[in-house]
Amino acid sequence: MQDDKVVNQKITATIHKDQLLTVGHLDAFRDTLLNDIRELLQAERFGHREKLFLRSSEVRKMLNISPGTLQNLRINGSLDYKKIGGIIFYRYEDIERLLNGSKTK
Template identity: 55%
Template sequence: MNVELITKEDLKQFKTDLLIEIKSLLKPGQGQSKQWLKSYEVRKLLNISPGTLQNLRVNGTLRYTKIGGMLYYKLEDIEKLLEQGSQ
C-alpha cells in the first residue's frame, strides 16, 4: 500500500494554484476563446430560457447567423448586450 502525506504547505500551494487558474478563467476575453457561440452556450452564459433567446432574436436585440440549421451568435454582440443591460 502506497501512502502519500499531504502537508499544510502542499495545501497552501494547491490553493494558490487553484485561485490563479480560476482568476484566469474569469478574466474577460481570456477564458472565452471562441468568437461564435451556439444557442445552448448563449443560454447558459446569460442564464435564460430557449424562449427568451428566441425573443431576443425575433425583436432584433441579438443578431445571429444560421448555418445548416444551427444558430450561432457573436461573442462581441453578447458582450454588448450585457453592457447595455447593466446601464
C-alpha cells in the same frame, strides 16, 4: 551525475513513443497538462475568450434564459445571429454588448 544525464538523453533519443513510458514521463506530462489548464482558467478569468461564436445552448446558459426568451431576442433584433446548417450561432461580442445594455447592429 552528469554521466547519468547523458546516458538518459541517449536512451530517450533511441526509444520510440510506444516502447517505454516511465514515471518521469508521466510526471512531465502531468506538469505540462496542469500548466495548460491553469493558463486557460486564468485567460477566462481575465476575460480572454478563445471562442468567437457560441451556440444557442451556450448563450442560454451564459444569460440564464429560456429558449423562448432567446428567440424573442433574435426576433426583436436585440441579438444578432447567423444560422448555418440548422445551427444558430451568436458572436461573443454581441452578447457582451447585450449584457452591457447597448443594442447590437
